[in-house]
Amino acid sequence: MKRSGQAASPPTGQWLSCETEPTCSLVAASSPERSYGPSKYSSSEPVSEIRDENTSRFPDVCARYELCESHALSDSAQSVDCANVSPLRAQVSVLGSISESAADTHLLTTILHVATGASDPRPLAEKAIGRFGSFGATSAAAPHELLAVSGFATDAMVLVKLLRHAAQQLLRSKIMNVPLGANRGQLIVYLESLLSREPVEQCRILYMDTAGRLMREEAHSTGTVNHAPVYPREIVRKARELGAGQLILVHNHPSGDPTPSAEDLSMTSQVCDAARLFGIRVLDHVIVGHGRSISFAAAGLIESP
Secondary structure, three states: OOOOEEEEOOOOOOOOOOOOOOOOOEEEOOOOOOOOOOOOOOOOOOOOHHHOOOOOOOHHHHHHHHHHHHHHHOOOOOOOOOOOOHHHHHHHHHHHHHHHHHHHHHHHHHHHHHHHHOOOOOHHHHHHHHHOOOHHHHHOOOOOHHOOOOOOHHHHHHHHHHHHHHHHHHHHHOOOOHHHHHHHHHHHHHHHHHHOOOOOOOEEEOOOOOOEEEEEEEEEEEEEOEEEEEEEHHHHHHHHHOOOEEEEEEEOOOOOOOOHHHHHHHHHHHHHHHHOOOEEEEEEEEEOOOOOOEEEHHOOOOOOO
């Protein structure tokens, strides 16, 4: 569904109503189309399945790093060859004392050194950061986009994607077994780690029990740079199947501006109306942009229970 005119936000507390339709759309602020050339690596391809002859470096590097860390903390006089690991510890230690942009380059430089063993990977790190804009955007890039950067080896791509996944899993663990409505800050940090740099719109649904604890997180739909289809009936059907008492709608605006469009507001109303018929509460709708997000509940754009 195309956006018509400027994104509109109703006054705080005003509730939009509309006729429930089988489908509706999420529309983001416009942004340039991104086209990708052909590649043997698909963005949906599991990172664990992408390997080449150099991937065996990872276990060796990790084992040596752990050995040297334990050696540094002990009083043992045992000789350990840490020549290639101690500099890495020094590189990591400076990350908290430099600017964010410099830290992005420094962090990627260190990762590239671990992944490839290159003595001076900084020019490659600077090239990647220059292309994607930040370390976060670099880690969110599709595998074939990373490999399109001249000199960016498969080992480096795999390690960057694994680190991103590990960070997401850590953030997700912080929202498990807690009421999400009372932990909105941690929830939004997690959602931004998933969606803030995605090149196309995605809609995700968080299904919760009556106490607000996460039961299931599902990718509802994936669309284009400014549109993702939403199916209220399917959302409610899944909630009933799971026995969920509450849910949270989530989608991203690839343009980076999380301001709700008129279509976003209408879609939220439709899902709320459909869910209400079965005693299911839509707790919130979060729109993720670049570096900031909007919570409908916090902004007063969604009905109170």
